[in-house]
Amino acid sequence: MVTAPSTGSLPVADWVDPRLLRSDPYPIYARLRQEAPVAAVPAINKVLLTSFAGCVYAEQHPEVFSSVVEGANLNRALGGVSLIRKNDPEHATERAAVNPTLRPSQVTQVWSDRFRRNTEQALDVLAAAGDRADLNRDFARPLAAKNLMDLVGIRDVPVETFARWSADFIAGAGNVLDDAEIWARCTSSRVEAESAVDTSLAYLQRHPDESMISLFVAAGMPVESIRANILLTISGGVNEPQHMITAMVYLLSQHPERRPASLDAGAWRRVFDEAVRLYTPIAMVTRQTVRDVVLEGAAIPAGSQIGIMLASANRDPAVYDAPDDFEPDRTERRHLGFGAGTHLCAGKWVAEASVAGIGVPMLYERFPAIRPDPIGDVHWEGFAFRGITRFPARLA
Amino acid sequence: MVKVTLVQADGSSAVVSVEPGQSLMRAAVLAGVPGIVAECGGQAMCATCHVYVREDHLDALPVMGDEEEEMLEVVASERRPGSRLSCQLVGLADDVVGDVPPSQI
Numbered sequence A: 001m002v003t004a005p006s007t008g009s010l011p012v013a014d015w016v017d018p019r020l021l022r023s024d025p026y027p028i029y030a031r032l033r034q035e036a037p038v039a040a041v042p043a044i045n046k047v048l049l050t051s052f053a054g055c056v057y058a059e060q061h062p063e064v065f066s067s068v069v070e071g072a073n074l075n076r077a078l079g080g081v082s083l084i085r086k087n088d089p090e091h092a093t094e095r096a097a098v099n100p101t102l103r104p105s106q107v108t109q110v111w112s113d114r115f116r117r118n119t120e121q122a123l124d125v126l127a128a129a130g131d132r133a134d135l136n137r138d139f140a141r142p143l144a145a146k147n148l149m150d151l152v153g154i155r156d157v158p159v160e161t162f163a164r165w166s167a168d169f170i171a172g173a174g175n176v177l178d179d180a181e182i183w184a185r186c187t188s189s190r191v192e193a194e195s196a197v198d199t200s201l202a203y204l205q206r207h208p209d210e211s212m213i214s215l216f217v218a219a220g221m222p223v224e225s226i227r228a229n230i231l232l233t234i235s236g237g238v239n240e241p242q243h244m245i246t247a248m249v250y251l252l253s254q255h256p257e258r259r260p261a262s263l264d265a266g267a268w269r270r271v272f273d274e275a276v277r278l279y280t281p282i283a284m285v286t287r288q289t290v291r292d293v294v295l296e297g298a299a300i301p302a303g304s305q306i307g308i309m310l311a312s313a314n315r316d317p318a319v320y321d322a323p324d325d326f327e328p329d330r331t332e333r334r335h336l337g338f339g340a341g342t343h344l345c346a347g348k349w350v351a352e353a354s355v356a357g358i359g360v361p362m363l364y365e366r367f368p369a370i371r372p373d374p375i376g377d378v379h380w381e382g383f384a385f386r387g388i389t390r391f392p393a394r395l396a
Numbered sequence B: 001m002v003k004v005t006l007v008q009a010d011g012s013s014a015v016v017s018v019e020p021g022q023s024l025m026r027a028a029v030l031a032g033v034p035g036i037v038a039e040c041g042g043q044a045m046c047a048t049c050h051v052y053v054r055e056d057h058l059d060a061l062p063v064m065g066d067e068e069e070e071m072l073e074v075v076a077s078e079r080r081p082g083s084r085l086s087c088q089l090v091g092l093a094d095d096v097v098g099d100v101p102p103s104q105i
C-alpha cells in the first residue's frame, strides 16, 4: 500500500445494486474484495474500501481520509456538526470531555447497576408480551434506549419516544436515496430531542452528575455542540446495542452448544465480539479524501467521498479463517466493528458491559429457552446501518 | 529525541526514535512495530498499546495519570510492574528498553 502520486486508475463497480446491498450485502462485499477492494460505486456515489487492510489504512490516516465530509447526511440529520464529523484537534477536545465516564472502571462503578435494573424492567416487559413477544420490540429496543437515556442524562421522556428519535436519526444519516418522508420524520424527532437536551442541560447545570450532558456542560462546550453530540450519541448508542442483543440471540439459537455458562464473562464477551464482527451493525463509516491518494493500486482523486466498509473488512478471508462462520473462539480477535483510530467508538465499553456483561446473560437466565418463533420471520434490514428489525420469539 | 528499543516475544527487536512531544505509541506505529495495535489512536480508551518497560528504565518515564492507571486494569496480557500504555509515554527523559506483550486484544 503506497500513497505516492496517483498513477493507477480507479476501478468502477457499476454492477452494485443498492437494493441488494440492503437485502443481502455480504456476497456483494465478497465480490468487491476479490475483484476491486477499492472501487467507485456509482449507485451510491462513493468509493468503497472493502478489504481489512484498506479500511485500517483509511482509519489510521485521517490526514488524507478526513472526517469533514461535504453535504454529510449525518450533519443534516442531527442539525449540526457532531464530533464524529470533525478532525483532531477539535474532535479530540470534544471527546476528551466525555471519555472519563465511558472508560471501563467508570462503567463498572457508575453505570452497571443501572444497566442491571433497566434489564430487569425490560425482562418484565418481555414476559408480559407472552405469546406475542418480539425480542426486538419488547426487549432489545426499550432496554438499549433506557440504558442510553441514563448515560446521556435525559429523563422524563417515554422510552419509546427516545427509541424513535434514534431510529429516525439513523434513517436520516443513512438516507442515501434522499427520501423526503425520512427527512420529515428526522426533523420532527430532532426538534423534540433538542428540547429534551435543553431541559436536561438546565437541570444538570445546577445538579452535575456523571452523565454525558453533564460532562459536556462542565467542559464549557457551546450549547449547539452539546446538542449535536448528544443527538449523535442517541443515534449510535441505541440502534447498535439493540442490534447486537438480537444478533447474539439469533446466533446462539443456531448454535445452542456455544451458549456460555451464565457466569463466564469472558465467553460472553467473545460471543459478543463475534456477533459484532459477523453482523457489523455500522457497516459503513464515511470519509472524504483531502488529496489524491493511491490505495491498493487504485487512484482515488481528492474530494472523493469514501465508504469504509467495516462490515466487509470484518469478513476478509485474508484476515479470518472461514470468515462467514460463527466461531467465538477464533484466534484472530481483532475486528473493526467499533472502527479504529481516533474515532473509535466512544461507547465500546458501555456497549460491552450493557449487552455482553449484563443484558444478554440476564435474558438467558430468565428465559433459558428463548428462540426465534418457528412460525415467525426474523427480518434483517439496512445497508450503512444493519440489524434485525423484527424478531418474533418463543419465550419458553 | 530519545531511542526506544521494543523487544518482541520471539527475541527480535526494533529501535524507534521518539521526537520531543511525540508519544512512544505514535513513533512505534509509524515505524510499523508489530503488536502495538493502538486502536483508539492515543486517547487512553483502548489499552491496546500496552508495553512492559524494563525495570532499570522506569526512572525515564513520565508519571502515570489516572486514566492510564484505570486502563491498565483491562489490558489483555497480564499487568506487571513495568506495564505502561505507550500512548501516554510522552517526554521520555532517556533511552528506554521495553517488551511488547504477547497479545493486546
Ligand code: HEM
Binding pocket: A059, A083, A084, A085, A095, A151, A232, A233, A236, A237, A238, A240, A241, A244, A276, A281, A282, A285, A310, A336, A337, A338, A339, A340, A341, A342, A343, A344, A345, A346, A347, A348, A350, A351
Ligand atoms: C455494539 C454497539 C456499538 C457499535 C458496534 C458501535 C460502533 C461504532 C462505530 C463503527 C463508530 C465509528 C468509528 C469510526 O468512525 O471509526 C462509532 C462511533 C461512536 N459511537 Fe459507537 N457503537 C456502539 C455503541 C455505542 C454506544 C452504546 C454509544 C454510547 C456512548 C456509542 C457512541 C459513539 C460515539 C459518541 C461515536 C463517535 C466517536 C468519535 O467520532 O470519536 N456507541 N461507534
Ligand code: FES
Binding pocket: B025, B038, B039, B040, B041, B042, B043, B044, B045, B046, B047, B048, B049, B071, B085, B086, B087, B088
Ligand atoms: S492507543 Fe488506545 S490506550 Fe493507547
